[in-house]
Amino acid sequence: MTTQAPLVTFCGVQKTYDGEHLVVRDLHLDIEAGEFLSLLGPSGSGKTTTLMMLAGFETPTAGEIRLRGRDITHTPPHKRHFGMVFQNYALFPHMTVADNIAYPLTVRRVPRAEREAKVRRALDMVQMGRMADRYPAQLSGGQQQRVALARALVFDPQLVLMDEPLGALDKQLREHMQLELKALHRQLGITFVYVTHDQSEALTMSDRVAVFNEGVIQQIDRVERLYETPVNRFVASFVGDNTALDGRVVEAAGDDVVVTLGDGTRLRGVNVNGAAAGEPVQCCIRPERIEVLEAADAPPGGNVIDATLEDVIYFGDHLRLRCRRRDGTELIAKRPLSQRPHAPGETLRLHLPAPHLRCYR
Incomplete structure (x- = not known):
């Protein structure tokens, strides 16, 4: 059985601007043909620098970038033939929508008839067919974003790079465009590489997500695994x-670990990083995995803690219960609207299922 080679490969790539501090550290990354890959991380984590090196606007200090096995580390941007969409759209204000979209074809000297056909197809692709003669100033933010995307797609690139293209849109429009981008990616089958600091955006659209911090990929995985099994x-x-919750290991056997909290409460969880007895750990759990037990519920065999309910926050499709333990630790539990309401001041029994309580060194 043969495995298809990656479309793009970063081989030991590093980047420094001042010769001392590495913005990107020893990056090894494969980008598969046809996937939607998001580069996610806080400001200064190296994600945008990685995208700019892939685009050719920045040159690695060390290492190689390969496209289908060919070294493109020093290939100028216009010879890489990648589509690019920026947050500010970068549309030419003196050109119509059609002319903006046609620009990449014009500089490539595509014949006029072919150029016009490609522009019509690109306009239809982003549902802007009736606005070909308008100017950018006559368009809304969402419409400008569509034009920028059509311009990136019009010359049939093998790779489309996007640097926070939805960042300037309001929340409702941004969420709508996320779904449109995902549908367009599925329809076209082109490889998308997308930079964002918004984790919900990355989870919504991507096949895989690479989480950056301090110039290093902390984890790259499919969205379900990234969320359910952080490393x-x-x-x-x-x-x-x-x-x-902060605690200390009292028993460790393979993937299982028993932790004691500051008040002596014992919890069983998953030993993610191989913590040994006596080591301090942090026990993490998603709010939707925390179960609120009623008084009549039988104890589920451990992993139950008490906490005082401080606030109930209405989120439309669910409630969030903000609780606090005696030591000051805050816990958030999600609760369906259909379940019995709770009032601030109540002491709640919270079950933290062991398979979902991940303990990190």
């Missing part, structure tokens, strides 16, 4: 909501 504390806290 370290940073990924657990950065991707999705997370409740964390």
Whole structure:
């Protein structure tokens, strides 16, 4: 059985701007043909620098970038033939929508008839067919974003790079465009590489997500695994909501671990990083995995803690219960609207299922 070679490969890539501090450290990354890969991380984590090196606007300090096995580390941007969409759209204000979209074809000297046909197809692709003669100033933010995307797609690139293209849109439009981008990717089958600091955006659209911090990929995985099985504390806290409890290991056997909290409570969980007896750990669990037990519920065999309910926050499709333990630790539990309401001041019994309590060194 043969495995298809990656479309893009980063081989030991590093980047420094001042000769001292590495913005990207020893990056090894394969990008598969046809996938939607998001580069996710906080400001300064190296994700945008990685995208700019792939685009050709930045040159690695060390290492290689290969496209289908060919070294493109020093290939100028216009010879890479990648589509690019920026947050500010970068549309030419003096050109019509059609002319903006046609620009990549014009500089490539595509014949006029072919150029016009490709522009019509690109306009239809982003549902802007009736606005070909308008100017950017006559368009809404969402419409400008569509034009920028059509311009990136019009010359049939093998790779489309996007640097936070939805960042300037309001929440409702941004969420709508996320779904449109995902549908367009599925329809076209082109490889998308997308930079964002918004973890919900990355989870919504991507096939895989690479989580960056301090110039290093902390984890790259399919979205379900990234959310359910983070490999370290940073990924657990950065991707999705997370409740964390500090404790110390008292028993460790393979993937299982028993931890004691500051008040002596014992919890069983998953030993993610191989913590040994006596080591301090942080126990993390997603809010939707925390079960609120009623008084009549039988104890589920351990992993139950008490906490005082401080606030109930209405989220439309669910409630979030903000609880606090005696030592000051805050916990957030999600609760369906259909279940019995709770009032602030109540003491709640919270069950933290062992398979979902991940313990990190």
